[in-house]
Amino acid sequence: MGDLLPGFALDPTAPEAERRLALARWIASDDNALTARVIVNRIWMYHFGRPLVRAPSDFGYNGGEPTHPELLDWLAGRLVSEHGWRLKPLHRDIVLSAAYRQSSEYREDAAKADHDAEFLWRFPPRRLEAEEVRDAVLAISGKLDRTIGGPGFRLYRYTVDNVATYYPLEEFGPETFRRSVYHQHARSVKPELLGQFDCPDTSLPAPKRVSTTTPLQALSLLNNAFLIEQAGFFAERLEREAGGDFAAQVELAWRLAFGRSPEAEESADAVRFVEQQGLALFCRALFNANELVYSTKRPLWIVFAALVLHCGQAFCREDRCDDPHPPRFLLRLHHRLGRRRARVLAATGGLGRR
Amino acid sequence: MAGAALASLLPREASAAASGPHFAPKAKRVLQIFCPGGASHIDLWDYKPELEKRSGEEPPPGAQMVTFQGKNGALMGSPWKFTLRGQSGKPISELLPRLGEHADEMAFIHSMTSKTNTHGPACVFMNTGFILEGFPSAGSWVSYALGSANDNLPTYVAIPDIRGEPPAGPANWGAGFLPAEHQAIVFNAQNPIRNLKRPASISDAQEEATRDFLGRLNRRHADEHPGDSELRARIAAYELAARMQLSAPEVSDLSKETKATRDLYGADDPNHLKAGYARNCLLARRLLERGVRFVNLFCASRASGVDGLLNWDAHKTLQADYERHCPILDQPTAALLTDMKARGLLDDTLVVWATEFGRMPTHQEGTVGRDHNPNAFTVWFAGAGVKGGVSYGATDEFGGKSVENVATSYDFHATMLHLLGLDHERLTWYHNGINRRLTDVHGHVIREILA
Numbered sequence: 001m002g003d004l005l006p007g008f009a010l011d012p013t014a015p016e017a018e019r020r021l022a023l024a025r026w027i028a029s030d031d032n033a034l035t036a037r038v039i040v041n042r043i044w045m046y047h048f049g050r051p052l053v054r055a056p057s058d059f060g061y062n063g064g065e066p067t068h069p070e071l072l073d074w075l076a077g078r079l080v081s082e083h084g085w086r087l088k089p090l091h092r093d094i095v096l097s098a099a100y101r102q103s104s105e106y107r108e109d110a111a112k113a114d115h116d117a118e119f120l121w122r123f124p125p126r127r128l129e130a131e132e133v134r135d136a137v138l139a140i141s142g143k144l145d146r147t148i149g150g151p152g153f154r155l156y157r158y159t160v161d162n163v164a165t166y167y168p169l170e171e172f173g174p175e176t177f178r179r180s181v182y183h184q185h186a187r188s189v190k191p192e193l194l195g196q197f198d199c200p201d202t203s204l205p206a207p208k209r210v211s212t213t214t215p216l217q218a219l220s221l222l223n224n225a226f227l228i229e230q231a232g233f234f235a236e237r238l239e240r241e242a243g244g245d246f247a248a249q250v251e252l253a254w255r256l257a258f259g260r261s262p263e264a265e266e267s268a269d270a271v272r273f274v275e276q277q278g279l280a281l282f283c284r285a286l287f288n289a290n291e292l293v294y295s296t297k298r299p300l301w302i303v304f305a306a307l308v309l310h311c312g313q314a315f316c317r318e319d320r321c322d323d324p325h326p327p328r329f330l331l332r333l334h335h336r337l338g339r340r341r342a343r344v345l346a347a348t349g350g351l352g353r354r
Numbered sequence: 355m356a357g358a359a360l361a362s363l364l365p366r367e368a369s370a371a372a373s374g375p376h377f378a379p380k381a382k383r384v385l386q387i388f389c390p391g392g393a394s395h396i397d398l399w400d401y402k403p404e405l406e407k408r409s410g411e412e413p414p415p416g417a418q419m420v421t422f423q424g425k426n427g428a429l430m431g432s433p434w435k436f437t438l439r440g441q442s443g444k445p446i447s448e449l450l451p452r453l454g455e456h457a458d459e460m461a462f463i464h465s466m467t468s469k470t471n472t473h474g475p476a477c478v479f480m481n482t483g484f485i486l487e488g489f490p491s492a493g494s495w496v497s498y499a500l501g502s503a504n505d506n507l508p509t510y511v512a513i514p515d516i517r518g519e520p521p522a523g524p525a526n527w528g529a530g531f532l533p534a535e536h537q538a539i540v541f542n543a544q545n546p547i548r549n550l551k552r553p554a555s556i557s558d559a560q561e562e563a564t565r566d567f568l569g570r571l572n573r574r575h576a577d578e579h580p581g582d583s584e585l586r587a588r589i590a591a592y593e594l595a596a597r598m599q600l601s602a603p604e605v606s607d608l609s610k611e612t613k614a615t616r617d618l619y620g621a622d623d624p625n626h627l628k629a630g631y632a633r634n635c636l637l638a639r640r641l642l643e644r645g646v647r648f649v650n651l652f653c654a655s656r657a658s659g660v661d662g663l664l665n666w667d668a669h670k671t672l673q674a675d676y677e678r679h680c681p682i683l684d685q686p687t688a689a690l691l692t693d694m695k696a697r698g699l700l701d702d703t704l705v706v707w708a709t710e711f712g713r714m715p716t717h718q719e720g721t722v723g724r725d726h727n728p729n730a731f732t733v734w735f736a737g738a739g740v741k742g743g744v745s746y747g748a749t750d751e752f753g754g755k756s757v758e759n760v761a762t763s764y765d766f767h768a769t770m771l772h773l774l775g776l777d778h779e780r781l782t783w784y785h786n787g788i789n790r791r792l793t794d795v796h797g798h799v800i801r802e803i804l805a
Contacts, residue, residue, distance in 0.1 A: 033430045058787040106581030127583055163474055163521055163656055168548070187489040188525035192548065198534045203488025203525070205786060212533040213587045213596035216549075220594070221547040277560055285564050288592070290585050292570045310430070 375775025380739025391665030465747025516630030
């Protein structure tokens with residue numbers, strides 16, 4: 001250690017507390033580039049869905065080389081010298097970047113050179129993560145409980161005799177309509193919707209999630225009692241907020257679920273479906289649409305997320321906006337990052353509405 | 355869309371390439387029969403004449419072992435007779451008359467050991483190679499290595515007992531850090547796959563109209579994003595789900611079996627626990643027949659408030675407990691082996707029987723039961739690539755401790771993977787800085803039991 005950074009040499013007989021303190025100081029030293037690179041890499045991963053160094057917990061010989069070494073070092077350097085280890089300015093650096101703000105639009109020529117967009121010729125499209133899927137459903141149905149803090153909730157019941165046995169809930173009360181981040185996980189028991197969408201087992205650390213596509217996800221989104229019930233709430237919401245006109249209901253549904261208006265052809269098809277099969281089945285279908293669980297367009301809704309994050313507020317799918325012409329207040333926020341303003345908007349629920 | 359095409363569309367995390375076997379396999383699929391609770395080797399498979407002779411005596415000095423629930427009392431011979439079975443003349447307990455008929459097909463490993471004497475971690479250890487929860491189960495590794503052999507059914511199925519889940523429940527069949535597609539799909543003859551059926555309030559016509567509408571939505575969206583193969587993979591997953599909705603009820607429909615077959619298994623036995631397990635055995639055969647890679651079939655469930663009632667955990671009343679459990683296990687499991695053999699399934703299916711640990715050669719003080727024993731237990735292999743009628747390893751004269759060719763779950767799994775054409779040292783997944791294996795950094799193929 002003494003060889004790596006001066007000032008951390010220890011007497012071989014130093015007591016444990018002193019050793020731990022020296023280690024902590026070494027880890028958090030401004031001269032230790034490793035710590036800053038690791039956290040920068042992780043935060044980049046949370047925003048882009050993939051890290052700059054593919055193995056987020058392993059730098060060095062075991063970890064693979066960064067795709068953008070200069071960028072990693074530039075951000076790590078700023079984190080230490082400009083931001084004094086504060087993470088919010090780092091988030092800001094990332095979400096204001098051109099790389100972050102670009103579209104996910106596919107380009108054949110670019111894909112030929114760099115199929116997976118490792119070098120970020122587009123914003124990499126990604127499937128929503130498990131919690132985002134569940135929260136999106138609740139937000140769209142209008143049932144999401146945005147209470148911050150407080151005791152968590154459980155999507156299982158359990159019995160104990162010697163050992164605990166867990167049973168998935170069959171009925172879901174409003175106490176479970178909170179953001180998934182408040183779910184109280186039991187070791188090795190993945191609530192089915194979350195587990196099926198790759199929410200990791202809480203038994204082991206999971207620096208990076210995998211993203212799979214399985215028939216069980218389809219069966220759950222189609223038939224799980226939670227989804228069926230939420231589709232009913234979504235239908236009620238459409239009637240309540242858009243009135244009895246089918247076209248208006250479809251318009252609102254598209255905006256809530258996909259963050260855009262339907263095109264004429266889509267609207268006609270959807271109106272026909274609502275006429276014949278009713279709103280609840282229509283809402284059930286939308287919960288299963290690819291467009292809902294994949295972000296493949298302009299990821300402005302993530303910008304929103306970041307903005308709200310700045311204010312320490314919850315974000316959810318309702319705050320998403322994929323419009324090619326984003327609303328003016330979003331741009332204003334986007335450019336000026338008026339923090340207080342964003343906080344007021346978020347607190348009053350103004351962010352999701354136009 | 356064919357399964358292979360679907361698999362190629364699903365995004366795969368970069369890791370050590372896992373595409374098919376490393377060398378020519380003997381087995382294409384695995385049936386694991388797991389008896390949770392710590393099934394007593396001394397009373398089922400591991401004949402100990404010396405223990406019988408000295409039953410009632412104090413164990414010799416130095417033979418004392420760490421107990422789990424209470425102090426150990428005197429040596430206790432098995433209350434049941436052992437008879438020589440098959441050409442191989444293998445002594446097997448009279449509690450398992452039907453399974454004894456298959457003695458010449460079985461390769462016993464009598465020298466198994468566990469790292470723990472606690473049910474949950476020990477079950478997880480035998481199923482994942484780790485005591486801590488969160489590691490992929492053997493079936494998940496096999497799913498990851500070999501993929502699906504059936505377009506319409508899951509690759510890996512766990513069949514919990516009619517009495518409930520085993521200790522540590524889903525940790526026994528979870529995918530750990532492997533992608534979620536490799537976790538077992540859980541169902542049995544009593545409970546179908548969750549969410550398989552649409553709600554009763556939705557009619558056939560409504561379901562069809564919904565699928566058509568959703569199909570149009572998704573195709574239009576995919577057409578606008580030609581470069582994003584995940585979108586087409588997800589459409590394919592919905593198609594696979596629809597096929598599963600047809601094929602899973604078909605595979606679970608045991609009414610298609612003849613009366614002779616049902617009677618062979620005991621599927622209509624008046625003992626409803628036996629009939630329940632028998633139906634799960636039938637279900638297992640139907641799944642294997644249709645190409646499911648790994649079936650994890652459980653006989654008994656978690657520990658109950660009353661030890662030994664719901665599983666093989668005979669702490670206090672060994673005789674009553676095993677006279678309850680063995681008839682449930684014996685006929686259906688033997689029938690499964692007979693039936694698989696008749697259908698040629700044993701030629702390319704590996705069958706393993708396992709439990710999480712064994713039991714003490716002594717009685718538990720103040721009781722007529724046996725305490726947990728992680729130092730000695732028996733498992734057996736049968737079927738594809740297995741030399742029948744052999745025994746590997748041995749416990750001491752009382753069955754208290756494995757002493758000859760001591761084996762572990764790592765060896766058990768290394769041998770299982772070997773028969774599937776997989777090198778346990780090369781089947782890896784990079785996680786948290788290490789190329790993880792089912793066998794951690796251990797394991798030797800037990801070649802003595804290979805055909």
